[in-house]
Amino acid sequence: MTEANGSAAPLREAVIDASAIEHNVRRLREIAGTRETIAVVKADGYGHGAVTAARAALAGGATRLGVADIGEGLELRRAGIDAPVIAWLHGPGADFAAAADARLELGVSSARQVVEVAASARSSSVDPVRLHLKLETGLGRNGAHRSEWDELFATAAAAEREGGIRVDGIFSHLSGTSRADDLAQVALFEEGVDLAAAHGLEGRLRHIAATAAAIGIPEARLDAVRIGIGIYGVSPVADRTPAELGLRPAMTVSTRVAAVRRVAEGHGASYGYRYRAPRETTYALVPLGYADGMPRQASNAGPVSIRGERYRVAGTIAMDQFIVDVGDAPVEVGDEVLVFGDPATGAPLAEEWAEAAGTIGYEIVTRIGHRVERTAAESPGAQN
Structure with missing residues (x-):
């Protein structure tokens, strides 16, 4: 297939609607009502492209950006994005000096990390290096345990007095198990905030809610929310669609029919013959x-749309291809296949693929591979 300008159309394409990301940030800001909004663009912007997502999120009113690790933050800086960026997951030997020089804010989970960052700050031209102290409130991942809070706060307060660092925030992360579990974590987190104040670290930015809690747990909104999957128009809750939340899916994955084959009743489809034609039919x-x-x-199980009609995968999804049984429909080589995206285009939702696979929408969008060519539709208002 070729486009009108004569160039070859991508065989596999993910169109990224930056204006949808901008819209979703505005919508989630409206719901949360917090003074700050942290847009999470880790994992290459959940598969949408970190730089595209970051610019659109800032255009939508995000006040800070969030990434998992320092390398992701440095990528944003190389792209010319100078907004505040928080990176919070660090392995042994993390390059805190490079992070400091790039003016990244650092989430730290231990007194040891505070000391390491403070040492790096002394050789950096950036003063102070801004920290967010992470508290473990029940998720069992990184963050300082309750038994370590006094040491963490005392170390951070002393380092702040000595100069070189500034504690900007205190944060944690919810499990999303139930409202009761989340509220118990919020209560424990508030104990940590009070203890930090007793160590002289009062009035710092408090953030614990990701998208689901920003929408559904008002008590968790505090000073800022960290919105991730919602800014890409994927629902974080099983019982509400993106449209019901006022969100627009930002990624549409499509391809073209590569072959059609008329087959007899009983003909197998793909490896293992997990599907056999129930009648004479056409495989696309x-x-x-x-x-x-x-x-x-x-x-x-996975759904697609071809010529405005819905079909499901027939048989096993292979490494490079899968089959759909289109019956007697006049499907031809070159017809567009909408795999998932905005239902306004006729595409299935990413959440439908998640349901078919027994997973969550987050995984569907973030796992789209590099062979799928990203095409970014830049938001008119997007800027650094």
Whole structure:
């Protein structure tokens, strides 16, 4: 297939609607009502492109950006994005000096990390290096345990007095198990905030809510929310669609039918013959597979749209391709296949693929592979 300008159209394409990201940030800011909004663009912007997502989120009113690790933050700086960026997951030997020189804010989970950052700050031209202290409130991941809080706060307060660092925030992360579990974590977090104040670290930015809690747990909104999956228009809750939340999916994955084959009743489809034609029918070949991020677990279940009609995967999803049984429909080689995206375009939702695979929408969008060419539709208002 070729486009009107004569260039070859991508075989596999993910169109990223930056204006949708901008819209979603505005919508979530409206829901949360907090004084700050941290837009999370880790994992290459949940597969949407970190730089595209960051610029659109800032245009939508995000006050800070969040990434998992320092390398992701440095990528944003190399792209010319100078907004505040928080990086919070650090392995042994993390390059805190490079982070300080790039003016990244650092989430730290221990007194030891505070000491390491303070040492790096002494050789940096950036003063102070801004920290967010992470408290472990029940998720069992990184963050200082309750038994370590006194040491963490005392070390951070002393380092702040000595100069070189500034504690900007205190944060944690909810499990999303139930409202009761989340509220118990919020209560424990507030104990930590009070203890920090007793150590002289009062009035710092408090943030614990990600998208789900920003929407559904008002008590968790505090001073800022960290919105991740919601800014990409994927619902964080199983019982509400993006449209019901006022969100627009930002990624539309599509391809073209690569082959059609008329087959007899009983003809198998793909490896293992997990599907056999129930009648004489037409198989259409879709050139996407698990190497491109389509979950093999969605075999015999994942939905697509061709010529405005819905079909499901027939048989096993292979590395590079899968089959759909289109019956007697006049499907032809080159017809567009909408895999997931905005239902306004006729596409299935990413959440439908998640349901078919027994996973969550987050995984569907973040796992889309590098063979799927990203095309960014820049938001008119997007800027650094």
